[in-house]
Amino acid sequence: METLDQPTVALKTDYLCPERVKVLGRCTAAYAEVLTPSALAFVAALHRHFEARRRELLQRRVQRRAEFAAGRLPDFLAETKQLRESDWKVAELPTDLLDRRVEITGPTERKMIINALNSGAKVFMADCEDSLAPTWDNVVQGQINLRDAVRRTISLETPAKTYRLNERTATLMVRPRGWHLPEKHVLVDGEEVSGALFDFGLYFFHNAHELVARGTGPYFYLPKLESYLEARLWNEVFEFAQWELKIPKGTIKATVLIETLPAAFETNEILWELRQHSAGLNCGRWDYIFSYIKTLGARPQYRLPDRSQVTMTVPNMAAYVRLVIDTCHRRGVHAMGGMAAQIPIKDNPADNAIALDKVHNDKVREATLGHDGTWVAHPALVPVALEVFDKLMPQPNQIDKPRSEQPLPSAAELLQAPEGTITEDGMRQNIDVALRYLGAWIGGNGCVPLYNLMEDAATAEISRVQLWQWLHTPETELADGRAITPELYRELLQDVVDKLRREVGEDTYQEYYRSAVHLLDRLVTADQCADFLTLPAYEVLA
Incomplete structure (x- = not known):
């Protein structure tokens, strides 16, 4: 991310x-x-x-993870059954x-925002989250860019x-x-x-009044929630922030990403906790x-x-989508679809046409199922969606469409693993x-084009936890019958590293990718599946 040249001034804490x-x-x-x-002071x-x-x-x-590791399975909460069965709607x-039919996402980089x-x-x-590597410069410059965007003074020469x-x-x-x-700085x-x-604090403090004056408001997406209690905490933060800045309760609006398995079982409860917001x-x-x-770990089933x-049409993913849409529409609010991560393939029109056709078909699926809008990662996909x-x-x-x-x-449908094979490829x-x-993230870039897709941290997370699961689940084999062993993993890791090293050059490899190799290997071979790779990676980030 860019940093505008500014003279450094002494930071006097007093x-x-x-x-x-x-x-x-x-x-x-x-x-x-x-x-x-x-x-x-507000922060x-x-x-x-x-x-x-x-x-x-x-x-x-941590406690729930330990319970899941010991054999407990996620399920709908017995103590909130009455809430799920009651009739109520959000504000x-x-x-x-x-009208949110197409939403575009990206980091708080100045050109991207414009x-x-x-x-x-x-x-x-x-996005201050998965598509932003949280270097100090990226984080603070992002807040400057957002401030300028709210006031419509943002520009870039x-x-x-x-x-x-x-x-x-x-x-x-x-x-x-x-x-x-954390924010370690x-x-x-x-x-x-x-x-x-x-x-949240910096953006809200600097922009909430300005947004309201311009006829809009402080609107947020909330990531990685695992329970309705975490939604309750956000709601308390919103109420406190609105009170402190003398903004009417309910001015803040927030969409929650249902991107954890435990949260899928608490969709009604999450909406209830945030119902004013x-x-x-x-x-x-x-x-x-x-x-x-x-969540489910190394259990073979x-x-x-x-x-x-693992597409959106396999049974467990289709059940997850159906649950989110039904819950939202029952409660009078939007159910947003998923990301189209494709980016234009400028040097190959035929491949580009195939990619756009995949996007088109995926958006038809979402609209037909009842989603109220969808995500894209690149401006070129906006017209398609x-x-x-x-x-x-x-x-x-x-x-208001009939449900x-x-x-x-059922819980069993949400937990059912899709059928398929594991391959060397x-x-x-x-x-x-x-x-x-x-490697790109350690270098300060959290939004990375890879193989004609715009990837963020979620892609790296899926990649490393799949490797961990395959390596730690008993009797896991490739489609050709070979056992997945530490030796096979290390052989493939070395092949990939050798190719990457030749491609990026020794200096770049040593500066960024050497740390990435050690981090990935540590996470994949660890006895326990780490919660997030961004936590240990953050320790090496400026």
């Missing part, structure tokens, strides 16, 4: 920072405009009010969130082109980091602040597959085949993609 707040990252004149004493207040509860909920995740949506807002999509989700906003732009939403990620009372509260749910398909493996075979939803959903959304007469999915692809993404 002047620029409130009491017991310390900023460890560098401060330029531009950074100081968003890292103001009042903004840092500190969020930390002091909610950090203890955040840590309790993270510990609860009314603002006008600019009624192009995405100008893309013709209805919504742009500016390059030798080839000047980038400015069109008169009509997409509605802006922001995805902060998940509850699990800011300390409050000697503790690292939550990345989620830092991202809810803008619906989203099918975060790649992270959902990652969470499926992480839940072993997944090659990632290319718009054409499908304009034809199949001429109204702003499908919330399916199919019974809601599948293993190689997982190793290769994980290493290429991790």
